[in-house]
Amino acid sequence: MKWLETGQPGFEAAFQALLDEARETTTRVDAAVAGIIAQVRAEGDAALTGLTARFDRWTPADAAALRITPTEIADAVGAIPAAQRGALETAARRIEVFHRAQLPQDLDMTDADGVRTGLRWGAIDAVGLYVPGGKAAYPSSVLMNALPARVAGVQRIAMCVPTPDGVLNPLVLAAAALAGVTEVWRIGGAQAIAALAFGTGSLRPVDRIVGPGNAFVAEAKRQVFGRVGIDSIAGPSEVVVLADAANEARHVAMDLLAQAEHDEAAQSILITDSAAFGQAVVAEVEMALRHLPRAAIARASWVAHGAVVVVGDWAEAVALTNRLAPEHLQIMVDAPRDLFAAIRHAGAAFIGRHCPEALGDYVAGPNHVLPTGRTARFASGLSVFDFLKRTTWVEADAAALAAIGPAAVTLARAEGLDAHAMSVALRLGNKHP
Amino acid sequence: MKWLETGQPGFEAAFQALLDEARETTTRVDAAVAGIIAQVRAEGDAALTGLTARFDRWTPADAAALRITPTEIADAVGAIPAAQRGALETAARRIEVFHRAQLPQDLDMTDADGVRTGLRWGAIDAVGLYVPGGKAAYPSSVLMNALPARVAGVQRIAMCVPTPDGVLNPLVLAAAALAGVTEVWRIGGAQAIAALAFGTGSLRPVDRIVGPGNAFVAEAKRQVFGRVGIDSIAGPSEVVVLADAANEARHVAMDLLAQAEHDEAAQSILITDSAAFGQAVVAEVEMALRHLPRAAIARASWVAHGAVVVVGDWAEAVALTNRLAPEHLQIMVDAPRDLFAAIRHAGAAFIGRHCPEALGDYVAGPNHVLPTGRTARFASGLSVFDFLKRTTWVEADAAALAAIGPAAVTLARAEGLDAHAMSVALRLGNKHP
CATH class of the missing domain: 3.40.50.1980 (Nitrogenase molybdenum iron protein domain)
Incomplete structure (x- = not known):
C-alpha cells in the first residue's frame, strides 16, 4: 500500500507512477488460439466435442449433448434456494428497468431545403455471451450482460459456459433463465468464441460477442473481431x-x-x-x-x-x-x-x-x-447501446436535390471523384456537368 | 461483374460466394509499426522530425515546425475558391445540424425503493484525427470526422496529416478550420498515431483517435488500442x-x-x-x-x-x-x-x-x-456517440440501502465475495453478517 500526500515533495512523481502502473500481465497465447479457431472453422461440431474433452475433462456424446435443453434452462430458477431466487429476481427486475430507460429515440427531420434525414436504431439479430466457468462463474455477470441485450430487442442470445469436469453452477443457469438467454451451450475457451463467430453446424453464428474470459477467450475475441463485433477486453x-x-x-x-x-x-x-x-x-x-x-x-x-x-x-x-x-x-x-x-x-x-x-x-x-x-x-459501461446499431437515412426529391446537389457536385469535383459528381449532376439535368 | 438470378440453379451458392468474398488484402506490418511506436515513445519530438524526413521526404527544422499555426488554419478558409468555400460551408452546416440532433439526454430516476439512479453523458477531453495525405486527402472526411467531435463537446481536436514533400491540400486545411479542429500537425503514418496516443513533448496525448489511413496507420491504431480509444478499421x-x-x-x-x-x-x-x-x-x-x-x-x-x-x-x-x-x-x-x-x-x-x-x-x-x-x-456509422462516454451513478440513503441491500448481500455470499457482502451488511447494522 502506498501513502501519498499532495503537499509533500515527490507527490507528482509518485502519483504519476500510480497512473502508469501496469497491473495486467498478458500471456501470449496468439498461436494456440489461432490453431483452435482454425480447427473449429474446419471441423465444426466435431472440433467442439474433442476440444471439450481435452480442456474441460468431460466427453460429450455428440454436439447435441453440448446444448442445455430449453426445459433445463426454464427449470433452473425453481431449483435454487428461495432467498437466492428472490435476490436474483430483484436484481433482474432492477437491471431491466434501468436499461429500458436508456432506449434511445429515432430521429426524423425535414429541413428548409426539403431534405428529409433521419437515424433509425435497430437491435443486433444474434448475440453470443461468454460466461467463465469454475470459480469466476458469477450469476450477476450473466444478468448484467444478457439483460441489456434482451431489453435492446436482440432475438437470439446464445450463451457459452465451460463446465469443467461436467460441473455447472446452477445459479448461472438460473440467471440465464431470468435474463432471457435463448440458448446455453457447455462450451468454453477459445473454441466457444470461434463457434459463436463462425458457427459449427449445431451452433449458428452470432453477430456480436460479449462477456469476460481468461487470456484465451480475450485473444480469441481479438482474432474474430471484424467477423463479429466484440466488447472491450476488461x-x-x-x-x-x-x-x-x-x-x-x-x-x-x-x-x-x-x-x-x-x-x-x-x-x-x-x-x-x-x-x-x-x-x-x-x-x-x-x-x-x-x-x-x-x-x-x-x-x-x-x-x-x-x-x-x-x-x-x-x-x-x-x-x-x-x-x-x-x-x-x-x-x-x-x-x-x-x-x-x-x-x-x-x-x-x-x-x-x-x-x-x-x-x-x-x-x-x-x-x-x-x-x-x-x-x-x-469508454463507457455496458448498456443497451452495445446491442443496438444505427442506420442513418436521407430522402430527397427533385427539389431537395436541386437545393443541395450543386454543393455535392463542387466537392466531388474538388476531390477528383467524377462519378460521384456525375451521379448528382445527371439527375440535375446536366448531361455534361 | 457477376450476373445472378434468384430463380436459377446455383443461385444460393453464388450469392453465398458473394457474401464470403474477401475484398481486403492485409499487409502484415506489425513489426515495422511496433518499431516506430517504440521509437516515438522513447525519443518523442526527435523521433517525429527524423521519421518525417524519412517517410515524407521533407525535414522539419524542429518539432515546432510540425505544427501549423492557428493563424494559418484560420486563414485557410479565405484562401480557397469561393465556390469550394461555399460548398464546404454548406456541408459543414448541414453535418453539424444533423449531428446536433443526435445529442442524447441524461437519465435521472428515483424508484419506489428510494434508490436514485442515473446516467450522465460527457464529452471525451481530447480527440486525435488522422487524415491521409496525397491522393486520398479528402476535405469531406475532415468534416465528417471532426464535426461530430466538436458537436459532442470535445475541447481539443488534434489533427495529423502527412505532407509528402511538404505539400498539403489547402481544402483539407480549410475543412479543418470550418470543423473546429484546434491543432493541425504535419505528421503522418504510424508515427502520427504513436504521437497522438503517447504524446511527444510538443504534441500532447489524446484520449481517442479516429480517421482512415493506410495499413501502417490501421496497424498502429490496433497497437495503441487500450491506451486510447480507436474507431473501427474501415x-x-x-x-x-x-x-x-x-x-x-x-x-x-x-x-x-x-x-x-x-x-x-x-x-x-x-x-x-x-x-x-x-x-x-x-x-x-x-x-x-x-x-x-x-x-x-x-x-x-x-x-x-x-x-x-x-x-x-x-x-x-x-x-x-x-x-x-x-x-x-x-x-x-x-x-x-x-x-x-x-x-x-x-x-x-x-x-x-x-x-x-x-x-x-x-x-x-x-x-x-x-x-x-x-x-x-x-456496427454503426460515426456519430456524436463516438465522442461521448457515459458515467452511470447510484445514490442511496439508509432507507434505500435497507430496501435493496439484503438482496445484494445474498448474491455476494452466493458468489463467495464476502467483503462485498460485508460492505453492505455493515451499513445495515449487521456487525457479523
Missing part, C-alpha cells in the same frame, strides 16, 4: 473512494477490500482530506484481513496496488480523480453531488455514505461491466 | 442499389460507378426485379467507363466485385440485402419506405430516385464514415 478492476473523516473507517475499509478481493491485480485507492482518517482506514483494513475468506487475494492486491492519497482540499481530489478516471468511484462527503458534478471521468459513481459499490455490482440497476484501467476517459 | 467501401425498371439506367450506372471509382476493392451491387433493366445498366456502365477519369480503378472494381442480382420480387431483394448488410443502400422503387422498413442491416440508406449516395458523401448531413464488409449487422 482489465483488472479498480475503485477510488473519496471519503472525509465523518465516515466510519471500517465501512470505507470494507469498500476498499471488496474491490481487492476480486483479484490480486485489482486496485483500491482512498482519497481523503484527513491523514488521521486515512490511518484509521488502513488499520481497519488490517483488522478485516484477519478474518476475510478471500484475505490472501485481497492482501496481495492491497499491498501491491492499494493507495491512500491525502489531499489539501476536495478540489485537489477531483483533479486527481479525473486523472485516474476510475472504473468505480464512491463519493462519501457532505455534499457529494457537488464533487460528482466536477468529475469528468469515471465508469460508475456511487453517491453518499450509504452507497457501497457492491450495491451496483448486484442490484442497483446500472451495469457492472465498466471501463477499467483509466479507459473511462473515452 | 474496409473497402460498398453500395447496394435496389432499383426497378422505372429508373434511368444511366443514373443507376453512375451510382454504381461512384462506388467503384473509390478503390479497386470497392463493391457495387445492383438488385433489380427486371433482367432487361439490369442489362441496360450494365451497358450504361460500359459506356460511362469510356470517359470517366478514374475509369481504370472503377473498371477493376466492377469487373472483380460488381454484381447484378435479378430477383423475382422485392421481398427477395429485402432478404438478400439483409444478408449483405451493406455500408450504403440506395432504394429506388415506387414505395421505397416500405422496403426500408423491412431492411434490418445497412449503414446508411438513400431513399428515392433523386437521392444518390454522393449526396450523403458530402452534404446531406448524416455521416459518411460507415460500417463496411457486412459489419452493419452489428
Whole structure:
C-alpha cells in the first residue's frame, strides 16, 4: 500500500507512477488460439466435442449433448434456494428497468431545403455471451450482460459456459433463465468464441460477442473481431473512494477490500482530506484481513496496488480523480453531488455514505461491466447501446436535390471523384456537368 | 461483374460466394509499426522530425515546425475558391445540424425503493484525427470526422496529416478550420498515431483517435488500442442499389460507378426485379467507363466485385440485402419506405430516385464514415456517440440501502465475495453478517 500526500515533495512523481502502473500481465497465447479457431472453422461440431474433452475433462456424446435443453434452462430458477431466487429476481427486475430507460429515440427531420434525414436504431439479430466457468462463474455477470441485450430487442442470445469436469453452477443457469438467454451451450475457451463467430453446424453464428474470459477467450475475441463485433477486453478492476473523516473507517475499509478481493491485480485507492482518517482506514483494513475468506487475494492486491492519497482540499481530489478516471468511484462527503458534478471521468459513481459499490455490482440497476484501467476517459459501461446499431437515412426529391446537389457536385469535383459528381449532376439535368 | 438470378440453379451458392468474398488484402506490418511506436515513445519530438524526413521526404527544422499555426488554419478558409468555400460551408452546416440532433439526454430516476439512479453523458477531453495525405486527402472526411467531435463537446481536436514533400491540400486545411479542429500537425503514418496516443513533448496525448489511413496507420491504431480509444478499421467501401425498371439506367450506372471509382476493392451491387433493366445498366456502365477519369480503378472494381442480382420480387431483394448488410443502400422503387422498413442491416440508406449516395458523401448531413464488409449487422456509422462516454451513478440513503441491500448481500455470499457482502451488511447494522 502506498501513502501519498499532495503537499509533500515527490507527490507528482509518485502519483504519476500510480497512473502508469501496469497491473495486467498478458500471456501470449496468439498461436494456440489461432490453431483452435482454425480447427473449429474446419471441423465444426466435431472440433467442439474433442476440444471439450481435452480442456474441460468431460466427453460429450455428440454436439447435441453440448446444448442445455430449453426445459433445463426454464427449470433452473425453481431449483435454487428461495432467498437466492428472490435476490436474483430483484436484481433482474432492477437491471431491466434501468436499461429500458436508456432506449434511445429515432430521429426524423425535414429541413428548409426539403431534405428529409433521419437515424433509425435497430437491435443486433444474434448475440453470443461468454460466461467463465469454475470459480469466476458469477450469476450477476450473466444478468448484467444478457439483460441489456434482451431489453435492446436482440432475438437470439446464445450463451457459452465451460463446465469443467461436467460441473455447472446452477445459479448461472438460473440467471440465464431470468435474463432471457435463448440458448446455453457447455462450451468454453477459445473454441466457444470461434463457434459463436463462425458457427459449427449445431451452433449458428452470432453477430456480436460479449462477456469476460481468461487470456484465451480475450485473444480469441481479438482474432474474430471484424467477423463479429466484440466488447472491450476488461482489465483488472479498480475503485477510488473519496471519503472525509465523518465516515466510519471500517465501512470505507470494507469498500476498499471488496474491490481487492476480486483479484490480486485489482486496485483500491482512498482519497481523503484527513491523514488521521486515512490511518484509521488502513488499520481497519488490517483488522478485516484477519478474518476475510478471500484475505490472501485481497492482501496481495492491497499491498501491491492499494493507495491512500491525502489531499489539501476536495478540489485537489477531483483533479486527481479525473486523472485516474476510475472504473468505480464512491463519493462519501457532505455534499457529494457537488464533487460528482466536477468529475469528468469515471465508469460508475456511487453517491453518499450509504452507497457501497457492491450495491451496483448486484442490484442497483446500472451495469457492472465498466471501463477499467483509466479507459473511462473515452469508454463507457455496458448498456443497451452495445446491442443496438444505427442506420442513418436521407430522402430527397427533385427539389431537395436541386437545393443541395450543386454543393455535392463542387466537392466531388474538388476531390477528383467524377462519378460521384456525375451521379448528382445527371439527375440535375446536366448531361455534361 | 457477376450476373445472378434468384430463380436459377446455383443461385444460393453464388450469392453465398458473394457474401464470403474477401475484398481486403492485409499487409502484415506489425513489426515495422511496433518499431516506430517504440521509437516515438522513447525519443518523442526527435523521433517525429527524423521519421518525417524519412517517410515524407521533407525535414522539419524542429518539432515546432510540425505544427501549423492557428493563424494559418484560420486563414485557410479565405484562401480557397469561393465556390469550394461555399460548398464546404454548406456541408459543414448541414453535418453539424444533423449531428446536433443526435445529442442524447441524461437519465435521472428515483424508484419506489428510494434508490436514485442515473446516467450522465460527457464529452471525451481530447480527440486525435488522422487524415491521409496525397491522393486520398479528402476535405469531406475532415468534416465528417471532426464535426461530430466538436458537436459532442470535445475541447481539443488534434489533427495529423502527412505532407509528402511538404505539400498539403489547402481544402483539407480549410475543412479543418470550418470543423473546429484546434491543432493541425504535419505528421503522418504510424508515427502520427504513436504521437497522438503517447504524446511527444510538443504534441500532447489524446484520449481517442479516429480517421482512415493506410495499413501502417490501421496497424498502429490496433497497437495503441487500450491506451486510447480507436474507431473501427474501415474496409473497402460498398453500395447496394435496389432499383426497378422505372429508373434511368444511366443514373443507376453512375451510382454504381461512384462506388467503384473509390478503390479497386470497392463493391457495387445492383438488385433489380427486371433482367432487361439490369442489362441496360450494365451497358450504361460500359459506356460511362469510356470517359470517366478514374475509369481504370472503377473498371477493376466492377469487373472483380460488381454484381447484378435479378430477383423475382422485392421481398427477395429485402432478404438478400439483409444478408449483405451493406455500408450504403440506395432504394429506388415506387414505395421505397416500405422496403426500408423491412431492411434490418445497412449503414446508411438513400431513399428515392433523386437521392444518390454522393449526396450523403458530402452534404446531406448524416455521416459518411460507415460500417463496411457486412459489419452493419452489428456496427454503426460515426456519430456524436463516438465522442461521448457515459458515467452511470447510484445514490442511496439508509432507507434505500435497507430496501435493496439484503438482496445484494445474498448474491455476494452466493458468489463467495464476502467483503462485498460485508460492505453492505455493515451499513445495515449487521456487525457479523
